[in-house]
Amino acid sequence: MRYLPLTPSDRSAMLGVIGAGSIDDLFVDVPAEARLAGPLPGLPLRQSEMAVERHFSNLARKNKAASDHPFFLGAGAYKHHVPASVDHLIQRGEFLTAYTPYQPEIAQGTLQVLFEFQSQVARLFGCDVANASMYDGSTACWEAIGMAGRVTRRKKAVLSGGLHPHYVSVAKTMARFTGDTLDTATPDLGSTDMDRLLGAIDAETSCVVVQYPDVLGRIEDLSPLAAACQAAGALLIAVVTEPVALGAIKSPGEMGADIVVGEGQSLGVGLQFGGPYVGLFATRDKYVRQMPGRLCGETVDATGKRGYVLTLSTREQHIRREKATSNICTNSGLCALAFSIHMTLLGERGLRDLAALNHARAVQVADLLAAIPGVSLVNSSFFNEFTVTLPKPARAVVHELAAKGVLGGVSLGRLYPELTELENGLVVAVTEVVSDEDIAALEAALKEVLA
Structure with a gap:
């Protein structure tokens, strides 16, 4: 529960510094019809801390865990199943207190873990290089579409009907601000839309996005689609929402996918009623400078000892905003750590x-x-x-x-x-x-x- 110690005079002083007459002035950009005129209806103005805790505990009991x-x-x-050792190890002090490794000399443990994580994701996806994680699978999917546009200098993305509708929704939201055109479809219970995808590729296509296995669980050979994309100068993006599947089926990279993204929740991360999760992102070496997020690398120091550094960090916190490949400001570090530990335990x-x-x-x-x-x-x-x-x-x-x-x-x-x-x-x-x-x-x- 939040504790807000500011007094009315404290708030007035802060508003005066920024030139606002009231707190409401901070929300003038929100349309009037989207703002509440008063307190939420049906809620009491105040309750004791114990009463609030009791109320929310009763609500939580309605969940079906x-x-x-x-x-x-x-x-x-x-x-x-997430082994108990995963939870034990991610809570070790050297991991628990580390956030963003801006200073490599004091963040070697975090950097090494991220390097190992990248290596695991790249091998799992059959790609040359992976980044140091993203927020979740759906936003990683959009970032891949944006990256394909930068690589090809085209603005049309063809999305498979077998792509999870939530991933499609995220892409549609982002495309409103970038001017990208999305060619979408819905799933057919009778067959996949491979023929539609092959027919939709043209000279304006930046990428084709296909889920593997798809939202209905179906598995298809992506090789013909990869070949068609390559012939047209487009990129094939494969989305993997269940990485455990790649322990049994051929990786998208092996079949020619140019970018492979996915959701890493299955390994090391519990369901947690919807998050936080961890986005996975991998690609070919030749596209590495267009990859969003950041990349940890291995090097040697002045004495020849092995060390780890941020090799690429093309995000807006590090370089001019207009040069950034993404506005991703961080990575899902703790979830990436859990993923990597679980993968290491499995082998x-x-x-x-x-x-x-x-x-x-x-x-x-x-x-x-x-x-x-x-x-x-x-x-x-x-x-x-x-x-x-x-x-x-x-x-x-x-x-x-x-x-x-x-x-x-x-x-x-x-x-x-x-x-x-x-x-x-x-x-x-x-x-x-x-x-x-x-x-x-x-x-x-x-x-x-x-x-």
């Missing part, structure tokens, strides 16, 4: 084993659900997430399942409320934390709800 129920939600945020073999376990569990659940009368599996391929169609709207089914204590998936009606043709679709994610008892509970509850 991921760890308290059989959990099959995904669609961009996934519940994986390559551990990541492959984790991926195999996820896929096996998902296949098991998909087979069981597809056997329920009225339920059809959409995917011909998937990793740990797939889509089924139900005999009635999935949003209502999700609520009925939740009432029975099962968090059964994400309805496409929630992601695409305007598309009635998708309202029966349900996206189901299955990770290593799902037990046989959880699977049995989902199967029984869904049969009951659909009966």
Whole structure:
């Protein structure tokens, strides 16, 4: 809870210094219709600290925490087991107190961790170089579109219908201010839009953005699309919302993607009711100077000892604003640290084993659900997430399942409320934390709800 010790005279003195007559003067740029005329209706003007704590505790009890129920939600945020050692190590003093490593001589530990993080992301994505993290997957996706525009000097981006709608929404918001044109589509339950993407590439296209696996969990070979982009002078951007998948399937970089971005929450970072998360960003060596954020590098000092420094930092805090590649002011340092520690604990073999376990569990659940009368599996391929169609709207089914204590998936009606043709679709994610008892509970509850 915030504690505000300023007196009315303190506030008056501060307003006088900046030439404002009242606090309301600070909000004149906000449209009048968006401003409240008084206190929020229905709220008391004041309460004791204990009363406020009690009230919010009661509100918090209404949440259905991921760890308290059989959990099959995904669609961009996934519940994986995070080893206890991750939480222990990120709280060590040398990490906990370090923020932005402006002074490398006293931030060697932080810089080394970020260097290792970059190395892990680059290898995971099949790219030459990665930056020292970004805010989250959706903003990393937009930054990739902006970077493609700088590289190609073009302003048209073609977005796959399989790209998560929240990522599309972020891109649309940013494009309003940059003048970029976005060619978008919505998913088709019958097939992916690979043919549309190939046909949309022209001389004005800066990039094609495709999710891998896509929002419905489908996996496609990106090689033909990469070749078409290269032939037209455009860049292929691949978005990975579930990095664990890359322990089992070919990386986008191996298939020719020029920029690979994604969400790193799956490794080391809990769901946390929506954040903070960590954005991943990697690309080819030849585009490194157009990459947003910052890059940590390894060097030697005057005595020949190994050391770490900020090699590139093309953000507005370090260089002239108009020369910056991004207005990203920081990185998700603590989440990047957790990601790197979890990756280190797994190692390559551990990541492959984790991926195999996820896929096996998902296949098991998909087979069981597809056997329920009225339920059809959409995917011909998937990793740990797939889509089924139900005999009635999935949003209502999700609520009925939740009432029975099962968090059964994400309805496409929630992601695409305007598309009635998708309202029966349900996206189901299955990770290593799902037990046989959880699977049995989902199967029984869904049969009951659909009966």
